[in-house]
Amino acid sequence: MSDHIPVTVLSGSLGAGKTTLLNHLLTNAGDRDIAVLVNDMGDVNVDAELVAEGSDTDVAGGVEELSNGCICCELQDDLETAVVRLARNREFDHLIVESSGISEPAPVARLFTTESAAAARYRVNGLVTVVDSRLFVDTFGGEGTPERTAAEEDDRPLSDLLVEQIEVSNAVVLNKADLCTDDELDEAEALVAALQPDADTVRTAFSEVDPEWLLDVERFDEGEVNDLPGWKRALADEEHEHDGEHDDGHGHRHPDEVYGVASFTYRQRRPFHPERIAAVLRDLPDGVVRSKGTIWIADNELRQTVGQAGSSVRVEARGPWIASLPEVEQDLYRSNRPSLEWDEEHGDRRTEYVVIGTEFDEDALRDRLDDALVTDEEWEDVDALPAGPFPTENQDETALREPAPATVE
Structure with missing residues (x-):
């Protein structure tokens, strides 16, 4: 096993429950010392503030933020600087990078898998997508439910973003499962399996995921050719x-x-x-x-x-x-x-x-x-x-x- 720090890249549409999941993981970290980097498209990084508020003093010291940009594109240099600074200034067991709701996880993961200062210190543990199950079922249902765009800053249809984030994931959290019937969740799982056959899937309410399932399972293999959408x-x-x-x-x-x-x-x-x-x-x-x-x-x-x-x-x-x-x-x-x-x-x-x-x-x-x-x-x-x-x-x-x-x- 590499002595590089494992990184989990967390993505998902706006409102899917990423921040709730982060706070749940930090609250239930156990012996793990987790550092978090949060990205937000606005001038003020609301997610970083919410994560810090929901964490104890020790863990909150490991919350870094990047604002007013997207880490999968224009903030790539800032992301590398931030993660290298984290590794230099603080000891921790695991880094979670939460991208904004309009970010794609693959370019973020690429930073840790190419020759860079970040790759010299980190390894990718997994690409996790949080899905609003109710929204997912409604978006891809047969009733012609009207769609919205991913966000004001991104004119892509929401369906495009949902699919792209699932297709590159290793693990999918079907959150807000309590708002769906069992049949709807069964269909959602089958659709996820069709979009990304290699992704592990878990159903949750309020993003209550077992930290061991999310953080302790090595799902990312840079040389693996089977992880195709x-x-x-x-x-x-x-x-x-x-x-x-x-x-x-x-x-x-x-x-x-x-x-x-x-x-x-x-x-x-x-x-x-x-x-x-x-x-x-x-x-x-x-x-x-x-x-x-x-x-x-x-x-x-x-x-x-x-x-x-x-x-x-x-x-x-x-x-x-x-x-x-x-x-x-x-x-x-x-x-x-x-x-x-x-x-x-x-x-x-x-x-x-x-x-x-x-x-x-x-x-x-x-x-x-x-x-x-x-x-x-x-x-x-x-x-x-x-x-x-x-x-x-x-x-x-x-x-x-x-x-x-x-x-x-």
């Missing part, structure tokens, strides 16, 4: 289907059929008609919680990456298809990527699109995707097709669908 795992699984693994003949898997949660991967070496596929993506079934992948749009030489969570659907251009480059550049790319799947006719152009959800008609959705492909006649005159809403400049992004604004009663 569900959509990436689905792509990886399908690569083995020709060997008979996970093979049910349809290119999909069922994380938990008991609760209606399933996923499938749609693959095609024929491009989509720009307007028809846009219509499909704007009208995905209510039961589709998460879908992501690369799609091939006719007469567009850029790889289009679709990211959907709940009622939010966004598309970003992620560089050109290698097959669209001059032959010399193609050869260079292919020599550096020996595992690249290459079709003699279409090169690397193809669609790989993973869909995860609950109680949706897979066959019907596959048929709609098939119908959105270009016909033979359209393919012969692809230049005549409409451009559609997809980006034509690298790294440009467009929103195909945004959540309906939440109403205030």
